[in-house]
Amino acid sequence: MLSIFYQGMLAFNPPQDEIVAELSEIKSKLANVAADSSDAQDLTVRQLELRELQETIDKSFLSKPPAPSAREAGIGPALMGSIWVCAGCTAFFLPLGVGTAIFLEEFKPRNKFLRWLSDMLQLNINNLAGVPSIVYGILGMTVFATMFGLFGSPNEPFFELGTKFKRQYVTEGMQVVFVPVADRDETPTLVDGMTALKSDGSEVKLNIIGDDDDFPEDDATLAVSLFSDSDGGVVAENAWYSFRLPFGRSVLAASMTLMLVILPVVIISTQEALRAVPMSLRQGAQGLGCTPWQTVRNVTLPAAIPGIMTGCILSMSRAIGEAAPILMISGIVAISMGPQHLMDDFSILPLQIYYWAGQPVNDADPFNFQHVAAGAIIVLLLVLFAFNSVAIVLRQIAQKRLS
Amino acid sequence: MKQTLAIFALTIVTCFLTVSTQAQSGLKDLEGTINIDGSSTVAPITIEADAGFRKIAPKVKVPVGVSGTGGGFKRFTKGETDISDASRPIKYKEFESCKANGVSFIEIPVAYDGLTVAVGKSNDFVEQLTVDQLKKIFLADSKDKSFTNAKTWKDIDDSWPATEIKIFSPGTDSGTFDYFKEVVVGKSDASMRADMSVSEDDNVLVQGIAKTEGAIGFFGASYYFANQDKLKGVKIVNPDSGEAVEVSAANIESGVYAPFSRPLFIYVNSKSARRPEVKVFVNYYLDNAPELAAKVKYVGLPKEIGDAAKAHFKTRKVGTHFWEMNNGEPAKREGSLSEVYTVENLLK
Amino acid sequence: MAVADTANQKPAVLQRRQFRSLATTRFREWFILAALACCTAFTLLITVTIVCLLVGQTIQFFSMPETSISDFLFGLTWSPTLGNEKLFGIWPLICGTMWVTVIAMCVALPLGLVTAIYLSEYAPKRLRNVLKPILELLAGIPTVVYGFFALVVITPALQAIGIQVDFYNAVSAGIAVGILCLPTVASLSEDALQAVPRRLREAAYGLGGTKFDVSLKVVVPAALSGIISAFLLAAARAIGETMIVAMAAGALANLTIDPRQQIQTMTGHMASTATGDISNFDVRYYSIYAVALVLFFITLTLTVIGNVVRRRFQEAYD
Structure with missing residues (x-):
């Protein structure tokens, strides 16, 4: 265990002795060769490369994206992905889980058939808690990610909301210009003199080269020149709440799948929290003429809140560590940025760890992907510690309140 | 003076770099x-x-x-x-x-x-193999017993010792396996033998082949290049030229290391x-x-x-x-x- | 005007309050109840969808010419890709799963039980308050971490003490799964021990039993059904565990009596097939649904028995 810890600490500050050594070697060599020789040029280029490499290595492990070499690799996008997915998952399981628990605990039916039904539902929930998470992964893949193939593919969705489109063109002068369009399939007709946007928002007038026109020669014109038949490609700008059917391998699909895994656990722990509220409180409220829901809202729920929160936070910590269901849905292990909206692609920490742990290990290398995996594990465990300590504090509050 | 020149050179190089990325x-x-x-x-x-x-x-x-x-x-x-x-x-x-x-x-x-067929360093008899010999090692017995595979190294060549052959293979879903199978099995309806240690992790193959007596296995050449100190690559006889070819980047690129590059x-x-x-x-x-x-x-x-x-x-x-x-x-x-x-x- | 009149008749304190009509309240009550019922129905929907999906795809699997139900259920070889024939006999996968589960339970059951007895019978309250959260933390550690642990710590440690294990093997994966299940066993058993009525303990002390006698010979037997249910629930978790076995147990479906070899579990097969190179139109790909269905039924059986046993036990002392 200590060795994992030691390896992991290395990931936050990867060794760069070799680079430092090579740099000093280059420096001493540079002093000896003629400054304008081709050797000197090569050396200087290498020096620049190495400095750039050092800069990348020096960036924080927590914000760097994953990279093909262990020293440059970080967990930035995966950490953001984990946070998004966990938050999304919580947003779903909280109402559903607490709602179900209240229904089963506080609205117990008197009718014999209904009581049997409620017993069955309880048994069902207990069973769901025992279903392997990878089975939920299969379910999530079919139901949320591809939606049985009923709604087309994520690239040509059946339904879309909160998305703006623009058509992206690369001009003959290698500049990027955008033309806003109404939907995914619209191809704007290019006319001479039409305005387009640059990425900083400034407007430019396009020069369209028709079949009869001469190819422009000066850089300024080239930068805004397009052939009349260039088709460019659509780029979607999604608001954070954007929505589409099917979900594809998005944050939303992953959140909902994890919700399935966690839901039974949340229901059971919430039921326990509700059960811990003394009967006398409920009876008091009912005696004052409260309806069942008024009793729940004003008396039982407030009394049980710390207990419910404890269960929910422990469930969140389980959600953040689940890898198997997400492996079935997404399997992305290299992505340069964290998710920006609910329909974005993502990677999560446990998946990164899984991938890195399976990478080839060269024993001779003092720093390999095993170290990076260990570093990611430390971060994941720290998150877990934070969750658990909050849960402990809340539990203490709960015990004080109810005793 | 030298330093000014160096800075001058640096500026030129930087300019050159910026120009090339300018486009x-x-x-x-x-x-x-x-x-x-x-x-x-x-x-x-x-x-x-x-x-x-x-x-x-x-x-x-x-x-x-x-x-x-x-x-x-x-x-x-x-x-x-x-x-x-x-x-x-x-x-x-x-x-x-x-x-x-x-x-x-x-x-x-x-x-x-490249696909490398490798044996452990301790194996001093196998230097090269032909595709036919590989078939003898890797194929399953045919149903009518007209073909039986080699159980020991002696079954392949009488001059070799009677040590049991232990085979390590990459995951059967992998492209490496597919390609190897395609070459060794070819168009015949034979199939690979089932008593192989299969692992998805090439490191396990490397460790297994290096440490097991009488072991042979195959995997991607990149792993062989990284573990040349532990393994011995077996030369494969090119079916066209009849020459035994060693696995190397140059041989793979030129296509001499046929048929094992995919x-x-x-x-x-x-x-x-x-x-x-x-x-x-x-x-x-x-x-x-x-x-x-x-x-x-x-x-x-x-x-x-x-x-x-x-x-x-x-x-x-x-x-x-x-x-x-x-x-x-x-x-x-x-x-x-x-x-x-x-x-x-x-x-x- | 009548409304205003009745309002005027109320005591001064109540006049400031707005009273909703009874119909609104009733509708609200009904509406909320319906919403809560929908939440509950959702859990039922999950089960139905799982069963329908798995059964549907499994039927598709068995409708392919290469497969038959009898081979699947009674075949002793799982080699979808190697050998002369494609064989889909599930027993090697079940054997792999069994090994991991058995080893896990050998670790989790004694350790978990000892922890539970200590926490429930011996530990002072303050220590209990410290130990319980630690158990919870242990339960929350992500399974990939345990997998990594098995790979880089347990396997080398086993090799160091002279047990000839393969790099991938059932033993170290089983031990890691055991550590994973330990908190489940400990906390569920502790609940069971706590629920044993005080009068039983007092009677035993009254007969002159020592603390050790009382906890081992009276409390544990009294809580036995609870402990069994804890064991079954933990076993269900061990059977369904995926990441640890995918990382540390290997990928060779092996009907073996030697756990030092590499094996493949049902979950391991599903994970490696779903992420492997197998074409998704291939019969082998559909095998994951059949395996998932078997897995679902095994865990279902275990949890049902576990819950039934626990319920019996709860009723016994209520």
């Missing part, structure tokens, strides 16, 4: 997402390409998944991904599914992965290929394929195939080269990559 600096504004999924064998090259591409177009998002070649194709044939990494050519069913969904693609080889591919959705960010990414990938491949210890393609691939992409030649229609029945096209990868062989 591409406008691409810094490029936006969009390029969805990639597929083989975990090809993923390292693609991830390496993405790392380089980030410097040219930092705003483009390139999520690379490792759902496996099959999983990657499943999404690709539905049009969910823009590029699919593949450690084997597309299968006919997958190709059909593409057609059914109106997805057309450009097939691009990006590197060679190509790795990317499949680009031709509709996505119109999008500027995809176009720029694939062009970057193709321009740098040999260096990228070398970085992750694969072997770059010969220049002719690289150029053919670039031409294919530029002129958007869609379809697969690896299947042909024989009287309405699909048939796998045999032959080396340079023979197969021609415009005439395209099946749309």
